[in-house]
Amino acid sequence: MSKAHTRLAAFVITCLVGSAGLSGPARAGVLPEDRADVLYFRYDGGGVTINGPSVLVRKSIGEHVSVSANHYIDMVSSASIDVETSASPYKDERTQTSVSVDFLHGKSTYTAGWVNSDESDYKSKTLYGNVSHDMFGDLTTIGFGYKVSNNDVFRNVKIDDVKVNDPTFAETMKTKSFNVSLTQIITKNLILAGQYEVITDEGFLRSPYRSVRFFTDPLNQATEPEKYPNTRSSNAVSVRAKYFLPYRAAIDGMYRFYNDTWGVVGHTGELGYVHPWRSKWIFEGRVRYYTQTKADFYSDIFPRANFANFEARDKELGTYSAITTGVAATYEFKIDRFPWLAKGQLNLRYDYMTVSYDDFRDARFSFGSFGTPPPEPFAPGTEPLYELKANIIQFFVSAFF
Amino acid sequence: MRTRGLLVLSALAVLSAGCSSIEPWVKPYDRENLADPIMAFTRAPISQDFLDHVFDSREGSRGATGGGGGGCGCN
Numbered sequence: 001m002s003k004a005h006t007r008l009a010a011f012v013i014t015c016l017v018g019s020a021g022l023s024g025p026a027r028a029g030v031l032p033e034d035r036a037d038v039l040y041f042r043y044d045g046g047g048v049t050i051n052g053p054s055v056l057v058r059k060s061i062g063e064h065v066s067v068s069a070n071h072y073i074d075m076v077s078s079a080s081i082d083v084e085t086s087a088s089p090y091k092d093e094r095t096q097t098s099v100s101v102d103f104l105h106g107k108s109t110y111t112a113g114w115v116n117s118d119e120s121d122y123k124s125k126t127l128y129g130n131v132s133h134d135m136f137g138d139l140t141t142i143g144f145g146y147k148v149s150n151n152d153v154f155r156n157v158k159i160d161d162v163k164v165n166d167p168t169f170a171e172t173m174k175t176k177s178f179n180v181s182l183t184q185i186i187t188k189n190l191i192l193a194g195q196y197e198v199i200t201d202e203g204f205l206r207s208p209y210r211s212v213r214f215f216t217d218p219l220n221q222a223t224e225p226e227k228y229p230n231t232r233s234s235n236a237v238s239v240r241a242k243y244f245l246p247y248r249a250a251i252d253g254m255y256r257f258y259n260d261t262w263g264v265v266g267h268t269g270e271l272g273y274v275h276p277w278r279s280k281w282i283f284e285g286r287v288r289y290y291t292q293t294k295a296d297f298y299s300d301i302f303p304r305a306n307f308a309n310f311e312a313r314d315k316e317l318g319t320y321s322a323i324t325t326g327v328a329a330t331y332e333f334k335i336d337r338f339p340w341l342a343k344g345q346l347n348l349r350y351d352y353m354t355v356s357y358d359d360f361r362d363a364r365f366s367f368g369s370f371g372t373p374p375p376e377p378f379a380p381g382t383e384p385l386y387e388l389k390a391n392i393i394q395f396f397v398s399a400f401f
Numbered sequence: 402m403r404t405r406g407l408l409v410l411s412a413l414a415v416l417s418a419g420c421s422s423i424e425p426w427v428k429p430y431d432r433e434n435l436a437d438p439i440m441a442f443t444r445a446p447i448s449q450d451f452l453d454h455v456f457d458s459r460e461g462s463r464g465a466t467g468g469g470g471g472g473c474g475c476n
Contacts, residue, residue: 037447043455056447070447137425177464188431193442197464236464242442244434252442258462266462274439282439292461316461324456330444349448355459392455394448 031066031104034059034401045353045390047079059401064104072096074119081315081386082210085367086223090156090163094119107134121154121165121208132181143181150174155208171204189244194237201232212313213363213380214302221301221366221380227311228297234260238268250274263296264317282330286351291321300361301381315360315386326351326392343400351392362386 035058042051052075058068074094083089100113108131115126132143151173155166179197186192211223238256245251251273258266272286295317297310328349335341365383368374427435434440443449457463 037445039447039451041451054447054451070450072451138429139425139427179465185427185432185435188427189434191435191440195465199464234462234464236462236466238465240442242440244437244440248437248439250437250439256462256465258464264461266460268460268462274444276439284444288456290456290460290462295461316459322459347445347448351452353455353459388459390459392452394451396445396448398445398447 031060031064031102031109032058032068034066035398036401037396037398039394039396041392041394043390043392045392046081046388047084049077050074066102066104068100068102070096070098072098079370081362081364082207084369085363086211087209088370092120094122107138108132115149120163121156123152123154125150139185141181141183143179143183145177145179145181147177148175151203153204153208169208171208173201173203173205175199175201190241192239192241194239196235196237199234199236203230205230205232206312207314210314212299212302212311214305214307215380216305219379222305224305224311226313227309229262229310232260232262234258234264240270248276258292262317264292264294266290266292280332282332284326284328284330284349286324286326286328288324288326289321290324292319294319294359298359300359313360315357318360319358320355320360321358322353322355324351324353340401341399345398345400347394347396347398349394353388353390353392355388355390357386357388360386 035056037054037056039054039056040051041054043049052073054070054072056068056070058066060066072095074096076092076094077089078092079089094117096115096117098113098115100111103110111128111130111132113126113128115124115128117124117126126147126149128145128147130143130145132141134141153171153173155169156163157166158164177197177199179195181193181195183191183193206226206228210226212226213221213223216222236256236258238254240252240254242250242252252271254268254270256266256268258264258268268288268290270286270288272284274282274284276282295312297308298312298314298317300313300318302308302311326349328347331346333344333346335344361381361383362385363380363383365374365378366380368377438444453466456466
């Protein structure tokens, strides 16, 4: 066990032991508020467009139970750089349905949930449970969570110009995760939260479509399927803080450290500012920075065929950094004719993401696009580095009861 | 060995603190600012879930953000 792992384990176990010894007398906690949200979103970047609706309803049943349900649809139209250099553009749809139940008992809240995700070449079923407990006069909340996900991976092929699952290909993948969290009120204006999560994957972990490329000679290249390990374990620890400013506004910050058994080390930082204006408006600005090192078996181009036991060219396993900036506006309203409606909100949010890859080159300059070679091909490994820019828009209506 | 000793000492320190009664240093009547909706870490879960899914797809890191979803949606 490395020193970093030992220190992390020490922190977690100290929190667990401390929480067991410091639990105070039970007092009523609070369930999430009743609300309904309808969202429309659109992601447009890197040749991929994803849009669709999402509907979320949360309702209390009595004083101790709250249930929620979410239905979400991704409509994907993809001509991403991976697709452009090796396949034809495609359209797909992913439907996700989830339900959860919160049960409040004294100072503890027990949550159980189920998520079902369905797309033509990927089916996923997730079951999760969480327990959280308030203590120290409700200054501290500690939580534990466990999640297990079973996934079926297929590969789409065209037979007689009709898209079907490849009858010779069917794989599985299983994910388990365990997390602990601690939320602490520090002062009457400052709250802190920390979370640690370990995730393990086992099974078929690569894309059934993506290839790696390799040199056949110094000026030519060819491709072969990716080769991934069958397991992956990751650790992530995050800290976030939110501070109430004297003129009724809030600033918040987040930092997350990540590492995994594939050699990826990631750092995520986020800063946000929330500013109400008059009685009906809330404005928000946010910036997020992300950077990571590459996986041990990632390469933009390998020296030769079958160069290593494991080979990847997924750009999300390369070395890169990303900046996302976002602005949001909320307008609050009430309707006198609907006395059951405590409050309504209209929300608009826009985010702009740029991702700069340090070791993923734009192979369209050598391979071409959708089988059409470029007019002046670059030698493999000399193409410009790839950069992704994405616009993300969300519009949603919220009703509170 | 030294790390294990520190671990035991810190666990004992927290446990011994638990043996005495702890007075909340922020009283319930002092939590008006913290209860303001603008102080919620997640003001709109439906929006945050969608953004978490986008970040999960575009970033190699995962976990410790409170997200719950499943599925891929990442091609």
